[in-house]
Amino acid sequence: MAETTNTPVTVLGLGAMGQALAATLLKxxxxxxxxNRTPxxxxDLIAAGANGTASVAEAxxxxxPIIAVLFDHASVHATLDPVADQLSGKQVINLTSTAPEEARELAAWAAAHGVDYLDGGIMAIPPMIGQPGASILYSGSQPLFDQHRATLELLAAxxxxxxxxxxxxxxxxxxxANMYAMFGGFMHGAAMMRSVGVSASAFAExxxxxxxxxxxxxxxxxxIIDSGDYTTPTQSLAFHKAALDAINRATRDAGVTxxxxxxxxNLIDRQVADGHGAEEFARTIEELL
Known part of the structure; x- marks a missing residue:
């Protein structure tokens, strides 16, 4: 059943994200x-009305629900394993950045200890929490998600x-991965433009x-990828190989790595060498699988 009152919430981990989540809940x-492990x-949260605790067992x-926003998968276990006998019948929402198999392992661990478990991926930076544009993706226990959805929506979509x-x-x-590749491309371009006296801010525009x-x-x-048909390209892999070859030359000429x-x-070079030069650029995904 969905919550109808301002239920209590526990936040384990007070890095920048944990503090943003706790502050939003308090507000x-x-x-x-x-x-938090480090005192x-x-x-600031206590001054705003939070209940500070000296131990996980107390918290x-x-x-x-217990929201874990810790450093990594190992830190989730380091925090929760010692209090596993106290967690039976409780609800844990893990918002720590854990890899998929780590999330599944934590779900199995939770089930073995009688814990209702929901895993989440935060698609936001701390200042975005509680603001439009932030989202958190969830999987795991649907009853837990449904019960506390109103509270979760306070943090992000x-x-x-x-x-x-x-x-x-x-x-x-x-x-x-999309984000890092995009930012990496920007850093590369900004480095090239610096060689001709153009600022990163101007390039960003x-x-x-x-x-x-x-x-x-x-x-x-x-x-195209879902169809598996790469035979009618707008621009072929051979075209993109020539473009990347030129970009590499220009990059080195600019003194940039x-x-x-x-x-x-390298992906495109291999595909062209294997005889796929006339096919669509999207075929690069096949080199990743």
Missing amino acids: AGHPTTVW GKDA VQAGG AEYFGDDAGLASTYDFALL RAMPWVTAMAQMLPAYGE VDFVAPIK
Whole structure:
């Protein structure tokens, strides 16, 4: 049944993201208990009305769902394993950045200890929490998600993907891979432009609309990949090989390393060498599988 009152919530981990989550819950009127391994990070939250605790054991007894926002998969176990006997019948929402198989392992661990488990991938930076544009992707226990959806929506737009606890983090990491590749491309371009006296800020003004325009091609690429038919290219792999060869030469001439563009060049070079030069650029995905 969906919650109808401001249920208590516990937040374990007070890095920048944990603090943003706890502050948002407090602002919305939820009694919020906080814990952090390193003392002192709870001072502002306590001043705002949070219940600070000295131990995990104390924190998990506060009632309501327990949100873990820790450093990594190992830190989740390091935090929760010692109190596993106190968690039976409780609800854990793990918003730590854990890989899909790690999320599935934690779900199995939770089930073995009688814990209702929901895994989440945060698609936001701390200042975005509680603001439009932030989203958190969830998978695992649907009853837990349904019960606390109203609270989760306070933090960010909440979307549920199914009972496979690793599915949300697969989406999360796949989207982050897009992000890092995009930022890497920007860094590469900005380094090239610096060689001719153009600032990164000035380059950004041109890069942003260009990248935005190119992103409109993603649905078409998705359809081509799903069809498996790469035989009618708009621009062939051979064309892109020539472009990447030229970009590499220009990059070196500018005194810039090719670390960001070399991987995609290597993928295309292999496909052309294997006889796929006349096919569509989207065929590069087959080299990844």
